[in-house]
Amino acid sequence: MKKLAYFPGCAMKDQARPDEAGTLHALAALGYEVAEIPRWNCCGTVHSLAKDDLMRHVGPVRNLIRVQGMGEKRVLTLCAMCYGTLKRSAQFVREEERLARINAFLDTEEDFRGGIEVVHLLTLLRDEVGYEKLASRVKRTLNGLKVATYYGCVLLRPREFAVDDPDRPEVMERVVEALGGAPVPFPERMECCGAYLTVGRSDIVTDRVGRILRSARGSGADLVVTTCPLCQFNLAERRPPVAPTLPVLYLGQVLGWAFGADEPANLFPLGGAR
Amino acid sequence: MNEVTVFIMGKGYHVPEGLTIMKAMEYAGYRLGRGCGCRGGYCGACATVYRLRGDYRLYADLACQTPVQDGMYIAQIPFTPAERPPYQLADLQPRGETLLSLFPELARCVACNTCTKACPQKLEVMDAVQAALRGDIPQVAELTFDCVSCGLCTMRCPAEISHHHVWQLARRLNGAYLTPRALHVQKRVQEVAAGVFKADLDALLSLGKDALVAAYKAREIES
Amino acid sequence: MASELNLSRDHLEAPFSRRVEELSGENPYACYQCGKCSAGCPFADHMDALPNQVLRLVQLGDEAALRLSAPWVCASCLACAVRCPKGVDIAKTMEALRLLSLRRGITPAPVVPDRPYPQIALVGAYRKLTP
Ligand code: SF4
Ligand code: SF4
Ligand code: SF4
Ligand code: SF4
Ligand code: SF4
Ligand code: SF4
Ligand code: FES
Numbered sequence: 001m002k003k004l005a006y007f008p009g010c011a012m013k014d015q016a017r018p019d020e021a022g023t024l025h026a027l028a029a030l031g032y033e034v035a036e037i038p039r040w041n042c043c044g045t046v047h048s049l050a051k052d053d054l055m056r057h058v059g060p061v062r063n064l065i066r067v068q069g070m071g072e073k074r075v076l077t078l079c080a081m082c083y084g085t086l087k088r089s090a091q092f093v094r095e096e097e098r099l100a101r102i103n104a105f106l107d108t109e110e111d112f113r114g115g116i117e118v119v120h121l122l123t124l125l126r127d128e129v130g131y132e133k134l135a136s137r138v139k140r141t142l143n144g145l146k147v148a149t150y151y152g153c154v155l156l157r158p159r160e161f162a163v164d165d166p167d168r169p170e171v172m173e174r175v176v177e178a179l180g181g182a183p184v185p186f187p188e189r190m191e192c193c194g195a196y197l198t199v200g201r202s203d204i205v206t207d208r209v210g211r212i213l214r215s216a217r218g219s220g221a222d223l224v225v226t227t228c229p230l231c232q233f234n235l236a237e238r239r240p241p242v243a244p245t246l247p248v249l250y251l252g253q254v255l256g257w258a259f260g261a262d263e264p265a266n267l268f269p270l271g272g273a274r
Numbered sequence: 275m276n277e278v279t280v281f282i283m284g285k286g287y288h289v290p291e292g293l294t295i296m297k298a299m300e301y302a303g304y305r306l307g308r309g310c311g312c313r314g315g316y317c318g319a320c321a322t323v324y325r326l327r328g329d330y331r332l333y334a335d336l337a338c339q340t341p342v343q344d345g346m347y348i349a350q351i352p353f354t355p356a357e358r359p360p361y362q363l364a365d366l367q368p369r370g371e372t373l374l375s376l377f378p379e380l381a382r383c384v385a386c387n388t389c390t391k392a393c394p395q396k397l398e399v400m401d402a403v404q405a406a407l408r409g410d411i412p413q414v415a416e417l418t419f420d421c422v423s424c425g426l427c428t429m430r431c432p433a434e435i436s437h438h439h440v441w442q443l444a445r446r447l448n449g450a451y452l453t454p455r456a457l458h459v460q461k462r463v464q465e466v467a468a469g470v471f472k473a474d475l476d477a478l479l480s481l482g483k484d485a486l487v488a489a490y491k492a493r494e495i496e497s
Numbered sequence: 498m499a500s501e502l503n504l505s506r507d508h509l510e511a512p513f514s515r516r517v518e519e520l521s522g523e524n525p526y527a528c529y530q531c532g533k534c535s536a537g538c539p540f541a542d543h544m545d546a547l548p549n550q551v552l553r554l555v556q557l558g559d560e561a562a563l564r565l566s567a568p569w570v571c572a573s574c575l576a577c578a579v580r581c582p583k584g585v586d587i588a589k590t591m592e593a594l595r596l597l598s599l600r601r602g603i604t605p606a607p608v609v610p611d612r613p614y615p616q617i618a619l620v621g622a623y624r625k626l627t628p
Contacts (some may be wrong), residue, residue, distance in 0.1 A: 010620075011616060013408045014409045014615065015616075015617075041401075041404045042381075042385065042404060042616065044384065044385075045616075045624060046621045046624050049589045049591075050520050050589070051521065052520065056624070058385055081621075105386075108387060108390075153576070158579065158586070159579055167579075191574075192540075192572050192574030195574070196618055196620075196624075196625055197570070197572050197622075198614070199622035201570065230617045230618060233614075233618060371613045374619065378608075378610045381619035382620075382627070408616065
């Protein structure tokens, strides 16, 4: 068994529980001993794009300090947004002056020393497990199911933190393929769903979601998968009445199913997790 | 008598060493109509902030529990305005999203930990906010059991969260819906109603004062 | 948008442009107004000024940029940033405009949740749209 520090984020403990259940099942089958980091806090969802907003890095850095405290060198995330905030904050504090200021502010914590790598489930599956091993361990094939792979934005942008080629990504498609599915790389797969605008401007999000789902259905998909709980919420809850009724699942749900999770009720709770 | 110098709302006073902040204020002539309640560290009315000379930190504590130190700059915070939306416990579900939908500002927490540093009860306040954010009601109830609702965390929070009202709701939900029922209490209530103890009680009632005192002294005490 | 452009050196390097540059870390004068950002912005239809037009106002030091709805419609998806031939990250400029407004007490997009939302939606909205 290979030990792997894991930052779940709030969504995995609430709305995205089926994602976590499925992923952890598959990772155990792949030989990983996943260890949730102790006393973690919300990563803040959105990375600050301003130069002077140091406070926004406090949450992510605190989590990285917990990983350091476990004696681990890297940390796994499932949520695309958590991946973005942790990865970008880890990079942000590579500059010594910033790190010093954040460490001074976090006076009750041990100093962060840097050097923690943030990995997303998709890169782990590609770079460490490998598509071939993934395919060979599958217990239940997706049997040619047409799966639309929705990346959204955070997995691919900004370029420096993309999990794959931000112009022509294929990692999610290759994973679906390894599980026996037929990936559907539809035109809108890299376009944003509207993210947090869902709280105040659901009209805009509904417009975006309609386009995304029509694009997926138009490409012949049977279902859509994503790794971002915010995309999942928007695609499921903000669909316009005219949009096709296309199931939207977390990648972890599909993964868990393919690895023979024997509690499908945990993976596919009726009416969503909340 | 050794004296120390303290500054209450910016004015200096010499007060005897060893007094609590509350006693020192009264010694200095303040009559505390607000900002004072139980005097025993339970009611949370006497929230106070102070600084010490040569130290950048802003301390927060209960005036009735904290001894004065030389060179203390003191201000009372008798009340912290905090938002508590109206709710009926009976109408609520004991689910994580209940906390977040009544107190959505929980989502503004930046994990700065200022609240924890301010808490006179030494609670892990930030951890409780994070537990509330992810919907773990029993964990919130557990972490905040000793909260005295002093409001100091709320006063210091940059995310403008009304902590103690969230705690109260979490403990109510936990108590009403999530903790196991105390079945032995229900059983005993039924026994009382059925008159199981009536004979013993009547016997006690018929005793004179001296016999009652003697019986009291001879009672079995759990050790 | 201004209906008439007054081209003069006086507008360049205006304090407003400087402040936006400081906050965003992006040089507004690097942009040569090709419009690729706006062409790729999935939210442009809903904006009162296109992303490149917002940047133009910043170049001109025109504080009208602060009264637009565009920065509040921008979802920080970075589609503009990855396609700009000049390497300008307009998402950062949009963030700087939001922050400048919020820090001046202007909150055109207050967050008032109208239903239960998952954490991830609320955390994102509060961080981007409230001071
Ligand atoms: S991105 Fe989401 S799920 Fe991830 S920790 Fe942050 S709020 Fe929670
Ligand atoms: S598509 Fe929308 S919610 Fe999803 S990652 Fe992008 S911003 Fe996030
Ligand atoms: S949690 Fe807040 S309100 Fe409760 S005792 Fe601590 S500081 Fe006071
Ligand atoms: S003070 Fe407020 S923002 Fe800071 S950790 Fe506590 S709850 Fe979060
Ligand atoms: S793509 Fe770049 S250069 Fe072109 S208009 Fe947009 S910001 Fe300016
Ligand atoms: S970051 Fe904002 S301006 Fe840029 S493409 Fe996305 S929504 Fe449009
Ligand atoms: S007076 Fe009640 S806690 Fe101090």
